[in-house]
Amino acid sequence: MSTTVIVIIAVVLVLLALALVTGVILAKRRRVSLTDTEKKAVEDRPKYQAGGAISLAPAKPALPEHPVADRTEVDGQPGVGDDASVPRDSEKREIVDIPLPDAVETAPEPAAEPEPELDEIEPTSGRLERLRGKLARSRSGFGQGLLGLLGAGDLDEDSWTEVEDTLLLADLGSATTNDIIEKLRSELTARGVRTPEQARAVLREVLVGALHPEMDRAVRALPHVNGDAKKPAVVLVAGVNGTGKTTTTGKLARVLVADGRTVLLGAADTFRAAAAEQLATWASRVGAEVVRGKEGADPAAVAFDAVKRGAETSVDAVLVDTAGRLHTKTGLMDELGKVKRVVEKQAEIDEVLLVLDATTGQNGLTQARVFREVVDVTGIVLTKLDGTAKGGIVFQVQRELGVPVKLVGLGEGPDDLAPFEPGAFVDALLG
Structure with a gap:
């Protein structure tokens, strides 16, 4: 055997001897560090456990079986789930068991949207x-x-x-x-x-x-009743752009509701995007329904659907807001005539109200002549009398057209549309 091999074997033996000595020393130190209680527990237990390994951990006392709801500390030991930081010699703590729900609660149903508050409408008389x-x-x-x-x-x-x-x-x-x-x-x-x-x-x-006070100035908005069948009165509202036509339609709905009638509004002004929204706002304030179409839809079709819906819901009157149009535009005026003809296939038209701006003077009379030729105007609504209007247009319309002024607008308020009364109007003119 060579000298090199002998040296290697000697080194290995020395290392094994050092490891054995180190293990013995550490074992002695571990036994010295045990507490008296642990030493007694070790001496009282068998030296060999299953598998032949020596266990130095003290035996745990057996816990009595308790229902979950009655769990408490036993022999000063913390119960399952207790906070280990609480000293063992402190007062024993009761563990309250919180019952679990039998089933997962379903999400509550969303609350119904509150109905819009309706306006209090001023009586029309006076x-x-x-x-x-x-x-x-x-x-x-x-x-x-x-x-x-x-x-x-x-x-x-x-x-x-x-x-x-x-x-x-x-x-x-x-x-x-x-x-x-x-x-x-x-x-x-x-x-x-x-x-x-x-x-x-x-x-x-x-x-x-x-002013011909003998003229009938009542707006014909009473339903047609034939036995059990009821058809609504149909009112078309027409006029030139900017006269306050859509606003007048909304205010007229308030006048009729104040008189105890039910109404439905038809938004047949499909060329002005804000017209349908504006009419819907007026309708919501009096609890009325609105029939509307898409922007750019056929106005005659929307008017037809509105009258049909009014018959189905048995309302007293259907107010159809038509698109504003210049009286000088032949194509637009022909379209207004089409709206009237299509609606008449569904029901008789009771009123065609022409909205005139009182500040336009003679031009308003010209507008009235053209509209009368196309749709047979039955009544005039004169707006903006509270401004700089002189009011004389009322006399001209009565004399030259034979069309009665039925309503007048006297302000921006929602109830500033009044039935026209010749005597009261002249008294206001004279001051």
Whole structure:
């Protein structure tokens, strides 16, 4: 055997001897570090466990079987789930068992959306009287000028020329002005008028007569009942762009609801994107339904569907808001005629209301003539009388068209649409 091999064997033996000595020392140190309780537990237990390994861990005391709900500490030992940081000699803690639900709770059903609050609508009777002061303030020049001239006693030709000018400036038109002056001359002479009070009474009488108070001014919006069958009244609302047509339709719905009628609105103005939304807002405030189509849809089809839906739901009236159009555009006016013809296949049209801007004067009369030829206008709605309008257009429409003014707009408020009353209107004009 070579010297090298002998040296290697010697080194290995030395290393094994060192490892054995180290193990013995560590074992002695471990036994010395055991507590008295652990030493006693080791001495009392068998030295050999299954598998032949020596266990130095103390035996755990057996825990009595307890139901989960009655778990407590046993012999000072923490119970299952206890906080190990709590000293063992502290008061014993009760563990409360929280019962689990039998089944997973389902998500609560979403609460129903609250119904929109409906507006409180002002009664229609006396609206024009309530707004009389506002109307009179913008007309006081007209009334004061006429009364000042007529109450001065005997009028010469120059005075009558001034009366004529005052009436013309108020947009009464030449034909209407001539009729009124002729009647004024006759009545003032026949009655021997000498005081402003007498002159005012005569002037009021002549102006009211020029408005033909005998005309039926009620909006025909009562349903047609034949036995058990009920068909709604149909009202078309037409007008030039910017006259307040859609707003008037919404306000008219409020007037009818205030009179105890049920209404449905048809948004047949499909060319203006905001028109349908605007009409829906008005409808929601009075609890009415709206039938609308897509933007750019056929207005006649939307109007037809609205009337059909109104018959199915047995409402009293269907108000159809048509698209605003210039009276000079032949194609658009023909389309309005188509809307009327298509609706008439579903039901009879009771009213065609033309919305006129009172500030347009003579141009409003021209618009009325063209619309009447296309859709047979049955009534006029005169808007913006609370502004700078002179009001004389009312007399011209009555005289030249024979179409009654049925409604007047006197402000921006939702209830500032009033049934037209000739006497109250003249009183407001005279101030």
